[in-house]
Amino acid sequence: MATHPTEVNSREVAERRLRLPAYPHIGTRPLFSFQPGHVRTWLGELETSVPAASHRRIVFGTVSAAFSATLDDGLITKTPCKARSIQIP
Secondary structure (H helix, E strand, C coil): CCCCCCCHHHHHHHHHHHHCCCHHHHCCCCHHHCCHHHHHHHHHHHHHHCCCHHHHHHHHHHHHHHHHHHHHCCCCCCCHHHCCCCCCC
């Protein structure tokens, strides 16, 4: 989040978006170990904990952008959020 390319307020908003709906579920796994199945499982849990599809879409978009940034940085070879089996909320 420290390298989020926009202003500080936007970074704080993105951090809040991820703190409860994402970090507890996907924040402890090493980046290189993520598979699309992990994202599908998390999305299923997200559907239960975040009733509004619009909010789930925003959270997923933020997580997906983080994976895209790690892909750009060469930390992973592909992003699990872009797999064909992933259904965006």
